[in-house]
Amino acid sequence: MNLIELISKIVDSLAWPAVVVLLAFRFKHSLIPILESLSSILNNLNKVKNGGFEMEFSRKTLEIDRASPKAFGSDQKDFEPKINKKDSSPKAIIIEYWIDILRSAKKLHEDQFSDFYLNSDDHMAINDFLAKKRVLNAEGMKIFNELRKIRNRAVHEPDSTITIDQAILFAKQSNRLINYFDKYKKP
Known part of the structure; x- marks a missing residue:
């Protein structure tokens, strides 16, 4: 050459x-x-699938995981839910933990904020309560709303769009939020 x-x-x-x-x-x-x-x-995007190639995107759940110490304090203990990956439905896990979040927020309301009228049990009323009473900081409100969006996906989209690993991460974050509510003391 x-x-x-x-x-x-x-x-x-x-x-x-x-x-x-x-x-x-x-x-x-x-x-x-x-x-x-x-x-x-x-x-x-949650999932890209082309022929034999499949890639999961769980950016939102990972962002929530990283933001958690800012929102709930770094003293939060890590929680590994005991979930059987083979026999569990991601949708059921997410719905169950979301109900636990709402139950914990309502208990916080009853115990410490009974002077604040909570007009219903829906998640938007609880969102308003948490924001108006400043129970959660801005990062905490962002996490609460991201968890609500993931819950909405679980309810309104087919099971296949949410992986078991995403559901487990949701459960982990839900438990952090519930622990925060349980330990919260009104200023």
Whole structure:
């Protein structure tokens, strides 16, 4: 191989990446909204499946896990739920733990905030109570609402979209929130 052939092969291998880079710079203002939309879709995506390839996305549950010490204090003990992965339904786990969250929040209301009228047992009324009485800080409210969204997915989407590992992480976070409610003292 002589020098001219070598240079020709290098130019051939760099041609298409160079064209892609040039097009990206040329149309960057058009590409930015598309890439932002794609990023938003990927952030909320739960599962990608193509033929034999399958990838789980549990970004939200992992974000909740990382934010938990800020919301509930770093003294929270880790909780490993005793869940049989083979025989448990992720949907049932999530619904059961969500009911426990609501029950604990209602108990907190009855024990310490009976002066605050809680007009119903629905999760939006409890959300309002927690926010208005500042029971949870901003990070805690964010976690409460993310758990509510995951609960809504469990109720309104087929079982297959939520994995058992996501349900176990939900149970872990739910227990942290319940422990926080149980230990909470009105200022």
